[in-house]
Amino acid sequence: MGTFEALMGGFATALQPATLMWGFIGCFLGTLVGVLPGIGPALTIALLLPLTYHVPATSMFVMFAGIYYGAAYGGSTTSILLNTPGESAAVVTALEGNKMARRGRAGPALATAAIGSFVAGTIGTLALTFVAPWVVEAALAFGPAEYFSLMVLSLVAVSAVLGDSVLRGVVSLSLGLLLGLVGIDLQTGQPRFTFGQAEMLDGIEITVAVVGLFAVGEALYLAWQGRESRGAEVMKVSGSLRLSRSDWARSWKAWLRGAFYGFPIGAMPAGGAELPTLLSYYTEKKLTRHPEEFGHGAIEGVAGPEAANNAAAAGVLMPLLTLGIPTSATAAIMLSAFEGYGIQTGPQLFSQQGGLVWTLIASLYVGNVILLVLNLPLIGLWVRLLKIPPPWLYAGIIVVSMAGVFGASNSVFDIGLLFVFGLLGYTMRRFGFPAAPLIVGMILAPMAEQSMRQALIISQGEWSTFVTRPISGTLLAISLLLLVLPVWWRRRRGD
Amino acid sequence: MTPLRVALLLAAVCAVAGWQVTLIPESAIQMAVGPVLVPAVVAAALSLVTLAYGLSAWRGRQVDEASDPAAAPLPGAAGRFASLLGGGLVFMWLVVPLGFVIPATLCGMGVAHAFDARPGLKSATICGTIALAFWVVFSVWLGVGLGPALRWPF
Numbered sequence: 010m011g012t013f014e015a016l017m018g019g020f021a022t023a024l025q026p027a028t029l030m031w032g033f034i035g036c037f038l039g040t041l042v043g044v045l046p047g048i049g050p051a052l053t054i055a056l057l058l059p060l061t062y063h064v065p066a067t068s069m070f071v072m073f074a075g076i077y078y079g080a081a082y083g084g085s086t087t088s089i090l091l092n093t094p095g096e097s098a099a100v101v102t103a104l105e106g107n108k109m110a111r112r113g114r115a116g117p118a119l120a121t122a123a124i125g126s127f128v129a130g131t132i133g134t135l136a137l138t139f140v141a142p143w144v145v146e147a148a149l150a151f152g153p154a155e156y157f158s159l160m161v162l163s164l165v166a167v168s169a170v171l172g173d174s175v176l177r178g179v180v181s182l183s184l185g186l187l188l189g190l191v192g193i194d195l196q197t198g199q200p201r202f203t204f205g206q207a208e209m210l211d212g213i214e215i216t217v218a219v220v221g222l223f224a225v226g227e228a229l230y231l232a233w234q235g236r237e238s239r240g241a242e243v244m245k246v247s248g249s250l251r252l253s254r255s256d257w258a259r260s261w262k263a264w265l266r267g268a269f270y271g272f273p274i275g276a277m278p279a280g281g282a283e284l285p286t287l288l289s290y291y292t293e294k295k296l297t298r299h300p301e302e303f304g305h306g307a308i309e310g311v312a313g314p315e316a317a318n319n320a321a322a323a324g325v326l327m328p329l330l331t332l333g334i335p336t337s338a339t340a341a342i343m344l345s346a347f348e349g350y351g352i353q354t355g356p357q358l359f360s361q362q363g364g365l366v367w368t369l370i371a372s373l374y375v376g377n378v379i380l381l382v383l384n385l386p387l388i389g390l391w392v393r394l395l396k397i398p399p400p401w402l403y404a405g406i407i408v409v410s411m412a413g414v415f416g417a418s419n420s421v422f423d424i425g426l427l428f429v430f431g432l433l434g435y436t437m438r439r440f441g442f443p444a445a446p447l448i449v450g451m452i453l454a455p456m457a458e459q460s461m462r463q464a465l466i467i468s469q470g471e472w473s474t475f476v477t478r479p480i481s482g483t484l485l486a487i488s489l490l491l492l493v494l495p496v497w498w499r500r501r502r503g504d
Numbered sequence: 505m506t507p508l509r510v511a512l513l514l515a516a517v518c519a520v521a522g523w524q525v526t527l528i529p530e531s532a533i534q535m536a537v538g539p540v541l542v543p544a545v546v547a548a549a550l551s552l553v554t555l556a557y558g559l560s561a562w563r564g565r566q567v568d569e570a571s572d573p574a575a576a577p578l579p580g581a582a583g584r585f586a587s588l589l590g591g592g593l594v595f596m597w598l599v600v601p602l603g604f605v606i607p608a609t610l611c612g613m614g615v616a617h618a619f620d621a622r623p624g625l626k627s628a629t630i631c632g633t634i635a636l637a638f639w640v641v642f643s644v645w646l647g648v649g650l651g652p653a654l655r656w657p658f
Contacts, residue, residue, distance in 0.1 A: 063646065183546060186550075232615075234577050400619040403619055408608050408612050409638050440569075
């Protein structure tokens with residue numbers, strides 16, 4: 010079946026009322042969590058994982074996709090009105106967006122963010138639609154050795170490229186790898202790092218780790234600082250939500266450039282959304298005809314990064330669906346959700362679960378429209394949410410976190426583990442350790458080990474297989490470069 | 505807590521990991537890579553990077569937000585921290601005998617107190633409403649098993 014026919018089939022399912030309803034719920038929830046600081050899409054999806062027992066896979070993933078995209082939309086609202094990004098990828102939006110709000114132009118800032126998100130999200134989804142089948146074709150040539158090397162590349166890229174310290178990134182990654190190995194070895198049945206505890210035999214639930222690190226850890230960090238309850242100024246939604254002709258003229262190119270940054274970088278291992286938003290911001294700063302406005306509320310500084318953010322969200326889905334490799338914490342959680350349904354992501358996903366994949370992709374298009382419609386008219390609601398006093402907001406976050414974890418296992422042990430990860434999250438936040446490498450390490454450790462052992466079985470114990478196979482060797486060489494280059498570059502700049 | 509102490513903590517984790525690696529039983533199945541190699545390599549890698557981090561911390565090159573005036577904690581940090589963690593402990597202790605709502609309410613009050621809300625009737629009412637609302641959403645609407653809302657232990 011051609012791509013276009015498959016996509017049309019996906020639309021046929023995505024536009025059914027029940028599926029639309031789940032998509033709407035996902036978009037609404039996603040915008041909500043994007044607006045609220047302290048909760049992100051990874052955490053939200055993790056908390057909703059217990060639903061996988063009750064809801065069909067297609068509906069669930071349509072909702073998750075809505076949450077994922079919605080959070081990218083919602084994060085801009087908090088950045089612009091509160092100068093506090095609701096999402097890490099919305100940090101750059103706050104630079105110019107909040108300045109625009111202070112100049113009485115919050116409306117145009119919100120409008121350009123929403124429209125740019127729609128334009129770039131659609132471009133990113135188009136790219137996903139037509140590029141994914143090519144990647145699947147290429148990935149069919151991948152064997153266990155190539156998968157192992159690709160995972161090594163992902164792990165190195167996540168720890169070496171993101172964050173401001175390669176060393177702390179690698180510490181975080183190593184810790185994640187160790188935690189990912191807790192439990193029974195699948196090939197031999199031997200228990201590892203279980204301390205004789207029956208609760209540890211199945212390993213550490215990724216949900217517990219994510220919720221602990223991001224929700225409890227964030228709450229502990231903010232409670233420790235004690236500044237949150239002082240409150241932040243929420244700007245009024247001033248100015249019309251319509252863009253003037255001049256605003257359109259300054260925004261549309263930034264949207265397109267942002268989209269073309271966002272998708273390819275988001276699709277790369279460790280690409281994420283932070284890097285393309287930064288690149289977009291600096292590009293717009295260089296290309297603008299109004300350089301004096303940058304730092305004081307330049308609309309291009311909102312348009313470009315927001316577009317990059319949303320296109321990157323589509324890009325991140327590509328390695329997840331086509332290769333089964335998660336390149337962000339949210340993608341790692343979605344991979345867990347696929348595993349919960351017994352669905353294997355990777356090249357075979359398109360052939361074995363084509364209906365689900367194309368419905369998911371079609372729902373991204375529909376979700377973009379829903380989000381454009383949701384965001385601007387409901388801006389009053391989102392602003393009210395921002396005014397929730399921090400004590401009740403964080404009480405709610407912790408209670409819902411415990412509900413999610415306790416609901417999944419009814420285990421007090423897991424609640425204890427939740428708070429242990431919370432302490433870890435606080436420590437990581439305070440001492441500058443990035444969390445994404447730890448999560449990706451936890452997910453990829455057992456997968457990488459399995460691939461490595463399978464590759465060695467096929468090669469009859471020959472370790473050179475990882476280097477002599479061309480694709481595998483190339484991927485390992487790139488990994489080595491990624492590890493060495495940032496350190497060399499920093500030393501060179503220091504000279 | 506300082507970066508050097510974090511390094512010492514990581515070193516303790518490495519020591520425990522190394523000890524646990526020695527306890528992994530070898531497999532009777534013949535294979536190129538058994539269940540021990542990858543955990544041993546990961547534990548060794550963590551030990552190496554921990555050493556590098558420790559040296560860097562000892563030279564004062566590692567970050568600690570407590571020393572940044574813009575991010576340093578306001579007075580009372582230990583109390584706020586303890587209040588939040590205490591809430592979690594209360595939940596763990598009471599959820600089995602008392603059901604979900606009361607322990608979650610008490611936990612919520614602990615968290616709220618960590619963000620400067622006074623424990624009292626207002627806090628109990630708001631946190632109780634939050635706990636009950638989430639119990640209804642998860643347990644009744646979504647069918648996720650949270651146990652009973654209230655349980656009489658006697």
